Amino acid sequence: MTAVRRRRFDVAVTGLGLITPAGTGVKANVARIWDGLSTASRSPGLEGMAVDFSCRVEDFDPAAELGRRTALRMDRVSQLGVTAARLAVSDAGLDPQVWDGARVAVVIGTSFGGSASFEREHETYLSSGPTVVSPQLMVTAPVNMTAGHIAMDCQALGPNQVVSTACASGTTAIGIGRMLLEAGLCDVVLAGGSEAALTRTGMASLHKMGALSRRAEDPAAASRPFDAHRDGFVAGEGAGVLVLEREADAHARGARVRARISGFGASADGFHASAPHPTGDGAERAMRAALADACLDPAEVAHVNAHGTSTPKNDVTEAAVIRRVIGDHPLVTSTKGVIGHLIGAAGAVEAAYTVLAVEQGSVPPTANLERVDPQVEIDVVAGAPRTATIGAAMSNSFGFGGQNAAVVVTAA
Amino acid sequence: MNDVQDRFYSLLGAKIGVETESLTEGTTLESLDLDSLLIVEISVAVEKEFGVVLDELQLAPERTVGEVVGTLDGRLKAAS
Numbered sequence: 473m474t475a476v477r478r479r480r481f482d483v484a485v486t487g488l489g490l491i492t493p494a495g496t497g498v499k500a501n502v503a504r505i506w507d508g509l510s511t512a513s514r515s516p517g518l519e520g521m522a523v524d525f526s527c528r529v530e531d532f533d534p535a536a537e538l539g540r541r542t543a544l545r546m547d548r549v550s551q552l553g554v555t556a557a558r559l560a561v562s563d564a565g566l567d568p569q570v571w572d573g574a575r576v577a578v579v580i581g582t583s584f585g586g587s588a589s590f591e592r593e594h595e596t597y598l599s600s601g602p603t604v605v606s607p608q609l610m611v612t613a614p615v616n617m618t619a620g621h622i623a624m625d626c627q628a629l630g631p632n633q634v635v636s637t638a639c640a641s642g643t644t645a646i647g648i649g650r651m652l653l654e655a656g657l658c659d660v661v662l663a664g665g666s667e668a669a670l671t672r673t674g675m676a677s678l679h680k681m682g683a684l685s686r687r688a689e690d691p692a693a694a695s696r697p698f699d700a701h702r703d704g705f706v707a708g709e710g711a712g713v714l715v716l717e718r719e720a721d722a723h724a725r726g727a728r729v730r731a732r733i734s735g736f737g738a739s740a741d742g743f744h745a746s747a748p749h750p751t752g753d754g755a756e757r758a759m760r761a762a763l764a765d766a767c768l769d770p771a772e773v774a775h776v777n778a779h780g781t782s783t784p785k786n787d788v789t790e791a792a793v794i795r796r797v798i799g800d801h802p803l804v805t806s807t808k809g810v811i812g813h814l815i816g817a818a819g820a821v822e823a824a825y826t827v828l829a830v831e832q833g834s835v836p837p838t839a840n841l842e843r844v845d846p847q848v849e850i851d852v853v854a855g856a857p858r859t860a861t862i863g864a865a866m867s868n869s870f871g872f873g874g875q876n877a878a879v880v881v882t883a884a
Numbered sequence: 885m886n887d888v889q890d891r892f893y894s895l896l897g898a899k900i901g902v903e904t905e906s907l908t909e910g911t912t913l914e915s916l917d918l919d920s921l922l923i924v925e926i927s928v929a930v931e932k933e934f935g936v937v938l939d940e941l942q943l944a945p946e947r948t949v950g951e952v953v954g955t956l957d958g959r960l961k962a963a964s
C-alpha cells in the first residue's frame with residue numbers, strides 16, 4: 473500500500489549541470505534535445521564489434537577543465553561528474569569559496585563507476601604482470617569516487633555518497649538528496665548521476681544479452697523509443713547534476729528556482745535480472761508512490777519523461793503503466809532517442825530535461841519516432857516540440873535488477 | 885636530450901601530469917609536489933617503460949630528475 477503525505481515537501485531546483493552527448497551546459501542540451509536529433513555514431517574504441525556505435529561526450533578535454541594532474545587522478549566517470557557539478561553550482565549562482573561547505577551534500581548515482589579504469593589495468597595485468605598495475609586504480613575505479621572528487625573540487629563537506637540502482641541511479645540520487653534536505657542534514661544538495669562505461673567488454677555483454685540495438689548500418693536511427701521498429705537501446709555516457717535547496721532557503725538568497733522536486737517513489741520488481749515485470753508491477757508502484765508523495769492527482773500530471781529505452785519490452789510495458797497510473801493525457805517523451813541510454817546518469821539527466829520542459833512549457837520530441845508501436849497507447853511527442861502549460865511532470869527510471877524510481881517535478 | 889631522458893620526461897607528463905617543458909635536470913621530485921601514490925605510480929610506469937625496478941631511495945624526494953635519468957641510463961647499459 474502506498475503511503476500518503478498530508479503535506480507536500482517541495483525542494484527548489486536552483487541549478488543544472490549537464491555534460492552529455494547533446495553538449496555541455498544547459499543551452500547546448502536544450503538546443504539538441506528540443507531539435508530531436510540523435511547523437512549516436514560509430515565509436516573509435518569499438519571497431520570490429522558487432523555493435524560499434526554509441527552516444528558519447530565529444531570535445532571534452534579533462535586536462536583543460538580540471539587540470540592535468542587532477543584529471544589523471546580520476547576515471548572519466550569522475551571527470552564528467554565533477555564537470556557537471558561545477559556547471560550546476562555555477563548555474564545556481566552559488567560560490568564554493570564562501571559557502572558553508574559542511575552544509576553541502578553530494579549524492580551521485582552511477583552503475584559502473586570507474587569500470588573502464590579497471591578494464592584497462594586488467595589488460596596491463598594480463599600483458600605485463602602484477603608489478604606494473606597502477607597503484608591509482610584503487611582510487612579511480614571504485615564507484616564512490618565521483619562523489620568524493622566533487623567534495624574535493626568544491627569543498628562540499630556534508631553527507632557524501634554514491635547510490636547504485638542501475639539505470640535508476642540518477643533518479644534515486646535525487647530522491648535521496650531531497651530526503652537529506654527534509655531531514656535537515658544539509659542545506660544544499662548536489663544530486664545527480666555520472667556514467668562512462670562504454671568499454672569493449674561491457675558493450676560485448678550488453679550486445680550478447682540482447683539489450684542493444686543492432687542497427688549498425690544506421691546508428692543515428694538506432695535509438696527510437698516507442699517506435700514500431702525499435703530493437704534495443706544505444707549505450708551512452710555523460711553526467712547531470714541538479715542543485716537542490718529547501719524552497720525557503722532558495723527564496724531567501726534570491727535564487728532563480730527553475731522548478732521543484734515534489735515527489736519521489738521507489739520500488740523493486742523482485743522478478744528478473746534484466747526483464748521488466750510483465751505487467752510493470754514494480755514500475756507502477758514506484759510511480760504511484762511518487763504521485764502520493766507529491767500529493768498529486770494523476771490528472772494533474774501533464775508530462776512524462778519516460779524511461780523509454782527503445783527496447784521492445786520496456787517501451788510497451790512502460791506505456792501500459794503510464795496509461796494505467798496517469799492516463800492517456802500526458803505528453804510523453806523519451807530523450808534517449810537523442811542521447812541514448814546514459815545508464816546510471818540517465819535518471820539525473822532526464823530529470824534535468826524534465827525541469828527544463830516544465831520551466832519552458834515545452835516538451836521535446838522523441839527522436840526517430842516514425843510509426844508508434846500499435847501497442848503503445850499513450851501520447852508520445854514526435855517530430856517537433858509541443859507547447860503546453862506543465863504544472864506537474866514525472867520522470868521515470870527502471871533499472872536492471874528490477875530497481876525502479878520516479879520523481880515528480882512541479883512548476884516553481 | 886638523450887633517448888632515456890626523453891622517455892622519462894614523457895612518462896612524467898603522461899602519468900603524473902607534469903608539464904615536460906618545465907623540467908630540467910636539476911628539478912627535484914619533491915618540487916613536483918608528488919604524494920606517495922604518485923611516487924609509486926612513477927616506479928610502476930618506469931618498470932613498464934624501461935623494465936627497470938627503482939627502489940624507494942632511487943625515487944626519494946630529494947632526487948633530481950637528472951639523477952633518476954642517470955640511474956636508468958646506467959641500469960639499461962649494464963643490462964645490454
